[in-house]
Structure formats: C-alpha cells, structure tokens
Amino acid sequence: MSSPEITPQEQAELDKALYDALNPLASALRSRASGLPEDRMWDADPVDVTLSVLAAWKVVDTEVKRLTALAAGTAGSYGASYEQMGAAWGITRQGARKKWPEAVSRPATAAAQTNTALELCGGTAELTQEPSSGGWRWAGKGADGTHGAADGGIRYATKEEAAAHAGAFLKEHAVDRFQAGVEPG
Known part of the structure; x- marks a missing residue:
C-alpha cells in the first residue's frame, strides 16, 4: 500500500475543516490567556493572535499524534504488520516500529491472552479473548448485583x-455512585 494522494479539492476541503475546527480552540486559548472575550480575539495585537493560533495548532498536533498511535495500535490488533503500517505512512518497517513500538504485540502465552480480571467500583468483570477471532468480550457483575456483558455479537478489537x-x-452499577467518582446530579 502506497501513501495516499489527495486531490486539490480534497486538500481545500481538509484545510477548511481544519481551520473551522481550529478557530474555536484558538479563540478559547486566546481568551484564557488575555482575559478578553472569545469574540474579540482578532482585535488583539497581531503577534498575540498568531501565537494563539500557533498554540492551538500545537494542541491539534498532539491530538493527531495520539489518534495516529491509536489507529496504528488498532491496525496492529487486527494483524497488520509494521511493514504494512510503514507502507501506509510512507516510512520503512523499522521507522514504523520506532514510531509505534507498541502497535504490534508479540504473541504471549495463550493463557495470558485469553482471560483478564477487572475490579472497579466494587464490581468485577472478566475480559476474554476468543481464540477463533482474536476479538475481546467482557462479562461482569456490578457492585449493585447487576450482571452485564458485551452485547450479542460484539467483539472488541x-x-x-x-x-x-x-x-x-461497572461504574454505572456501583453501589455508591459518589464513591465511583460520579458527582451527584
């Protein structure tokens, strides 16, 4: 798989969508830094305004890197190799391994992969990996005695x-919702 190319129209639409998403963030950052209302962001000193925009791009850059690593991890969980991920990203297999070191897991023992217990908010859940599909399911009992499980045929990556x-x-079925970290509403 080679690196995807986008058309000039797709590039223009992407730019517009990114700027539309960035402007409220830049306005909020500028408002917090200056104490001015968000609707007056562009009335400030141009250097301050452009630095607010730069700071907002930094936030977006950090989030894109996080989401990229998540996408690589998901691809790896479905069986993609570092060679395939590197090709998709336009880098070498070694570059992909360095960029996303946890994306492709090494096989563990079957027992370690198939069951994991989770205790939270006074309840317990068992996470189970299905050998045939590799997908994960869960079943549990909340602290209030309610039993639950992944719906029907749902398998998590x-x-x-x-x-x-x-x-x-488990959090939803904690006995004391305040202790579970949920504020009374």
Whole structure:
C-alpha cells in the first residue's frame, strides 16, 4: 500500500475543516490567556493572535499524534504488520516500529491472552479473548448485583477497548455512585 494522494479539492476541503475546527480552540486559548472575550480575539495585537493560533495548532498536533498511535495500535490488533503500517505512512518497517513500538504485540502465552480480571467500583468483570477471532468480550457483575456483558455479537478489537466498556458498566452499577467518582446530579 502506497501513501495516499489527495486531490486539490480534497486538500481545500481538509484545510477548511481544519481551520473551522481550529478557530474555536484558538479563540478559547486566546481568551484564557488575555482575559478578553472569545469574540474579540482578532482585535488583539497581531503577534498575540498568531501565537494563539500557533498554540492551538500545537494542541491539534498532539491530538493527531495520539489518534495516529491509536489507529496504528488498532491496525496492529487486527494483524497488520509494521511493514504494512510503514507502507501506509510512507516510512520503512523499522521507522514504523520506532514510531509505534507498541502497535504490534508479540504473541504471549495463550493463557495470558485469553482471560483478564477487572475490579472497579466494587464490581468485577472478566475480559476474554476468543481464540477463533482474536476479538475481546467482557462479562461482569456490578457492585449493585447487576450482571452485564458485551452485547450479542460484539467483539472488541483490543483488550483495552473491552476493558473500557466493562469499566463503564461497572461504574454505572456501583453501589455508591459518589464513591465511583460520579458527582451527584
């Protein structure tokens, strides 16, 4: 797979979408730094305004790197190799391994991969990897006695994704919601 090329129209649409997403963030950052309302951001000193925009791009850059690593990890969990990820990113296999060192996991023992216990908010859940598909499922019991599991045929790509869903269930079924970190509403 080679690095994707985008058309000039796609580039223009991407630029517009990024600027549309960036402007509220830049305005909020500038407002917090200056104490001025967000709607007056562009009335400030041009150097301060452009530095606010630069700071907002830094936030976006950090988030893109995080999401890129997540996408690489997901690709690896589905069986993509570093060679394939490198080709998609336009770098070598070694470059991909260095960029996303945790994306492709080394095979662990079958017992270590198939079951993991999770205790949270007074409840417990068991995360199970299915040998046939490699997908992850969860089943648990909340502190309030409610039983739950991944819906029907849902299989999660990673253990972490299954754990996040199990954790949300356990938090929802904690006996004392305040102790679970949920503020009374």
